[in-house]
Amino acid sequence: MTIARVGGERQFRRRLMELGLLPGTQIEVVRVAPLGDPIELLARGCFLSIRKSEARLVDVTLERLAVAAPSPSAVAPLPSGLAASS
Numbered sequence: 735m736t737i738a739r740v741g742g743e744r745q746f747r748r749r750l751m752e753l754g755l756l757p758g759t760q761i762e763v764v765r766v767a768p769l770g771d772p773i774e775l776l777a778r779g780c781f782l783s784i785r786k787s788e789a790r791l792v793d794v795t796l797e798r799l800a801v802a803a804p805s806p807s808a809v810a811p812l813p814s815g816l817a818a819s820s
Contacts, residue, residue, distance in 0.1 A: 735760070735761050735763075735797070736759065736760055736794060736795050737755055737757050737758065737761060738794055739793040740756075740757065740791065742788075746788075746791070750788070753782055754778045754780060755777060761794065762777075772785050773785075773786060773789050
């Protein structure tokens with residue numbers, strides 16, 4: 735994910751930007767607490783924990799991952815005696 739915009743009040747935006755959450759920065763969600771709050775992010779090699787309410791104010795863009803389908807020759811045959819089930 736890439737940060738597109740940091741919203742919220744001026745002081746709040748400034749604090750998140752001081753932590754490294756700047757537009758154009760690549761971020762990754764590392765984990766979410768069991769009850770959903772806080773959220774741990776990886777940005778610029780640093781781990782940050784922010785509240786869900788704070789995360790809602792950060793707009794991100796998602797990059798599409800190109801996943802190639804395996805070629806038929808790359809698929810291993812089933813061992814003898816096993817049948818494919820549907």
